[in-house]
Amino acid sequence: MLNQQNILIGMGGGIAAYKVCEVISSLFQQGVNVRVILTNTAQQFITPLTVSTLSRHQAYTDADFWQPIHSRPLHIELGEWANLFLIAPLTANTLGKLTSGLADNLLTNTVLASNCPILLAPAMNTDMWEQPTVQRNWQQLQEYSRYHTIGPGAGLLACDRVGSGRMAEPSEIITKLQSLLYTKGQQDFQGKRILISAGGTREYLDPVRFIGNPATGKMGLALAQASRDRGAVVTLIHGPIASELLPTPSNYRRIPVVSAGQMEKEMLTHFSEADIIIMSAAVADVKPAQYSQVKLPKNTLPKSLELESVSDIIAQLGKIKEPHQCLIGFAAQTGDIVTPAIDKLKRKQLDIIVANPVDQNNAGFGSDNNQAIFIHAKGQQKKIDSCSKLELAHQLLDFVAKIR
Known part of the structure; x- marks a missing residue:
């Protein structure tokens, strides 16, 4: 189901980024072509070298985005290349930008330049996740058919809080990706x-x-x-x-x-x-x-x-x-x-x-x-x-x- 598919991963800034490394490695082992975008804050947790080593391909950052154009704009090429787009961990900041249609970095520009299904895997502190503004953005984004969601779950968080906001596990994310690639995001059993x-x-x-x-x-x-x-x-x-x-x-x-x-x-x-x-x-x-x-x-x-x-x-x-x-x-x-x-x-x-x-x-x-x-x-x-x-x-x- 995954072999030779093109999956683009956008990593937000959060401790759960370490889980995404397992996703990248597993996808590569299953024959997936993986490309990864790291936000500036994501690089505070995971280095581009780590991501490029796991994906066997250059990791993209905002530094690449603002380089002089040698062929076509990077966000256009990545958006057209992807069969599926995973954003994990999805932070409150990126969630707010997606809801408003903002595009101020490589990740958010690529979202607007793509048409493939997008899987969102949020991760944040419980109090952040339960803020009314965050929940409003979360519910609003799900009104758009191209956005699909997984999690968050509940458990022990990195802040030592026990509650909701824990990012879905890598195996669960990969299963969801498999389904989305099979269905291309179509929900033909809606309401059944x-x-x-x-x-x-x-x-x-x-x-x-x-x-x-x-x-x-x-x-x-x-x-x-x-x-x-x-x-x-x-x-x-x-x-x-x-x-x-x-x-x-x-x-x-x-x-x-x-x-x-x-x-x-x-x-x-x-x-x-x-x-x-x-x-x-x-x-x-x-x-x-x-x-x-x-x-x-x-x-x-x-x-x-x-x-x-x-x-x-x-x-x-x-x-x-x-x-x-x-x-x-x-x-x-x-x-x-x-x-x-x-x-x-x-x-x-x-x-x-x-x-x-x-x-x-x-x-x-x-x-x-x-x-x-x-x-x-x-x-x-x-x-x-x-x-x-x-x-x-x-x-x-x-x-x-x-x-x-």
Whole structure:
């Protein structure tokens, strides 16, 4: 999704600039052509030498901007070159300039000389971030379709304050950049309500033992991110997911659950308000027939475990689905993935099913990549070769948009 794309990065003056160095390095390693503009205040935190070393290209400063023109003006060339523009950290000063359309340095002149999507990643002290004037500027800038935002989050700041204003983490910024490059900033699911389930469920035998599966929730998180980046209002209902995988802050509603019963309750609660429902969670099929409130001693564990079925959530949803709703299921399979997927599609009255192999390298549970075959109830199929789960999520949304 990033290979050979042109990403221009504008760095403002703030301690969070050190995080942008990781973004630059990661983008270069993924095959991105990176160019960086540093404001004068940014150079108080990060040197042009550091940036040029990481990007393998000259870092641009205001000193370059005011040099005699040898060919075309620098801000024009950079603005036309970029497929995507990231401004991070976005300071209160630069935010105010962007809101007013001011252009008094290389960064702000290049913004006005470009037409590509711009991703803003603000970072500042909590009191600065919460100032009414800053919030007014922030809200006003988001009224323009070319501006996209990520963060800020909350946590321990460099000033030792705990609060909002913390710049998004590099991995989250890169994920957002990937989505914007895929969609070119278009929000074709604007106003759609998408309900997604993710991760595995746990069916406990006692307080410390459970029946589970290897699902990490990465596919569901990618679906939520892609949907939100395309303008949808997203509700994500998820089983236990490692905290480092969860976006902070998320720009969609997250509802954590543990068991299949809890997921069933939440899915049914929010089902009627959704236009598109994507059941990507790996829900347990069975649970222990008896639950012990206290930990069972090892020598008292049953030699054979009596099991009982749990409710089939997606089958229930298929029965109550309204004509305007699109219900999508996942079928994790080994061997022949198509035949059982089509059977599940029909039995559970789905509109689309995603058949994906879990016996292939770098696909399925726990992997960052996936591959699949999309199957529509009317027979259309689309094969997706191995790609990132975020790209697969976007391709599924493309399939939905084309079929519906």
